[in-house]
Amino acid sequence: MYDKNDIKTMIDGMSISGVLDILSQVCYEKAEDLRNDWQDPDTAREWEKVGRAVGKIKIKADLY
Numbered sequence: 001m002y003d004k005n006d007i008k009t010m011i012d013g014m015s016i017s018g019v020l021d022i023l024s025q026v027c028y029e030k031a032e033d034l035r036n037d038w039q040d041p042d043t044a045r046e047w048e049k050v051g052r053a054v055g056k057i058k059i060k061a062d063l064y
Helices: 004-037 041-062
Strands: none
């Protein structure tokens, strides 16, 4: 299991923007898997919403 120190290390190594970018991509990939492998479009849409929200936070993080 990962803990806060692991996440801190990731942020130190690649920046918060980089971590958020990867997190957003993971959300979209999870949505695609749910849609294609599990035929669950409702949950897939929810994961896409999370991906968009994380992407918006990333854009704000890029401003600082």
